[in-house]
Amino acid sequence: MPTTVHAYAAPSATEDLIPTTIERRDVGPDDVLIDIKFAGICHSDIHTVRGDWGPASYPLAPGHEIAGIVTEVGSNVSKHAVGDRIGVGCMVNSCGECENCAAGEEQYCLKGNTGTYGAVDRDGTITQGGYSTHVVVTEDFVVRIPEGIELDVAAPLLCAGITTYSPLRHWGAGPGKKVAVVGLGGLGHMAVKIAHAMGAEVTVLSQSLKKQEDGLRLGADHYFATSDENTFTDLAKSFDLIINTVSASIDISAYLGLLSLDGALVNVGAPAEPLPVNAFALIGGRRSFAGSMIGGIRETQEMLDFCAEHKLGSEVEVIPANKINEAYERVLASDVRYRFVIDTATLS
Numbered sequence: 001m002p003t004t005v006h007a008y009a010a011p012s013a014t015e016d017l018i019p020t021t022i023e024r025r026d027v028g029p030d031d032v033l034i035d036i037k038f039a040g041i042c043h044s045d046i047h048t049v050r051g052d053w054g055p056a057s058y059p060l061a062p063g064h065e066i067a068g069i070v071t072e073v074g075s076n077v078s079k080h081a082v083g084d085r086i087g088v089g090c091m092v093n094s095c096g097e098c099e100n101c102a103a104g105e106e107q108y109c110l111k112g113n114t115g116t117y118g119a120v121d122r123d124g125t126i127t128q129g130g131y132s133t134h135v136v137v138t139e140d141f142v143v144r145i146p147e148g149i150e151l152d153v154a155a156p157l158l159c160a161g162i163t164t165y166s167p168l169r170h171w172g173a174g175p176g177k178k179v180a181v182v183g184l185g186g187l188g189h190m191a192v193k194i195a196h197a198m199g200a201e202v203t204v205l206s207q208s209l210k211k212q213e214d215g216l217r218l219g220a221d222h223y224f225a226t227s228d229e230n231t232f233t234d235l236a237k238s239f240d241l242i243i244n245t246v247s248a249s250i251d252i253s254a255y256l257g258l259l260s261l262d263g264a265l266v267n268v269g270a271p272a273e274p275l276p277v278n279a280f281a282l283i284g285g286r287r288s289f290a291g292s293m294i295g296g297i298r299e300t301q302e303m304l305d306f307c308a309e310h311k312l313g314s315e316v317e318v319i320p321a322n323k324i325n326e327a328y329e330r331v332l333a334s335d336v337r338y339r340f341v342i343d344t345a346t347l348s
């Protein structure tokens, strides 16, 4: 018999999220039952429930930055035990057999990974996310939160952390590399912290200088406003790597002009609208325009261990469930410092 649990869900693309209940499956042999303590609010939750990326299935409880405690394990479970502090990110399953899954890049599963919410699960039901009190997840998609990172500041690492860690690693951020981060929101502030911890020279490119003090405190060496046209001339051809975290369409060609020879601009932002590129902005410096989506399970664990070692967590504003809709409006207004995290004890 499935279990009924408290949740917050969107009834449609145009209505506020409301308190409700959802069903969680029985704990199968390979599953763990998680008592969710905190769930981060990612801009992707807003894109999804509002239909920016296409039609969604409703009612929809979003949330893919989940931190909690294991309260029950199936008979085959060996990686996790009751009482463990664990996290779940943007995916809860994949085929496990294709070459990308075999390489530990489950997010790029050739058959498509199973998203934590709004996706068709293996049993045909639609997955429901972390804005709820409990979730049942197959053990392979559950990661360990190391001691030393509190669960509230750990939750955003499960999406914002890994989504920025993965391209920073892949494109070699480290000592001697100049990295720019576009947009100082949920993903952006983690990109700054992680790139700094990796030893890179970090620059924030934000719409204004309003958050400059924060950016420098988080680990940036330099901070510029993109509303100032001089920024694009002063910084021309100066970065090895640019991570674009902006949730809206921006003038990518202008940012490509900030890359040095062989530099790469990696898009992690996922706006609804296309991102047009002027070919000359690429060919004029053998530049790359690339993209990156979250990270595999092994790399997500590596990121959490890296964050524990460097004493990194997210900067969070913990909110009760009845503030979720207000938090959405603030995220849309770029008024977030730097991740809203729901205290799920307020759901029941």
Ligand code: NAP
Residues within 6 Å of the ligand: 041, 042, 043, 044, 045, 047, 159, 160, 163, 182, 183, 184, 185, 186, 187, 188, 205, 206, 207, 208, 211, 245, 246, 247, 248, 249, 250, 267, 268, 269, 270, 271, 292, 293, 294, 331, 332, 334, 335, 336, 338
């Ligand atoms: P967020 O907290 O809202 O941060 C986005 C930041 O972008 C804002 O804080 C703002 O920074 C800047 N920005 C917003 N609108 C802008 C505009 N019109 N022009 C210029 N800059 C603007 O969002 P998030 O949770 O970090 O997510 C960012 C994007 O990444 C979303 O599209 C999300 O769906 C996507 N995402 C992708 C992945 C992936 O796997 N690739 C994973 C998670 C999220 P400033 O105020 O500093 O300018």
Ligand code: ZN
Residues within 6 Å of the ligand: 042, 043, 044, 045, 064, 090, 159, 160
């Ligand atoms: Zn996310």
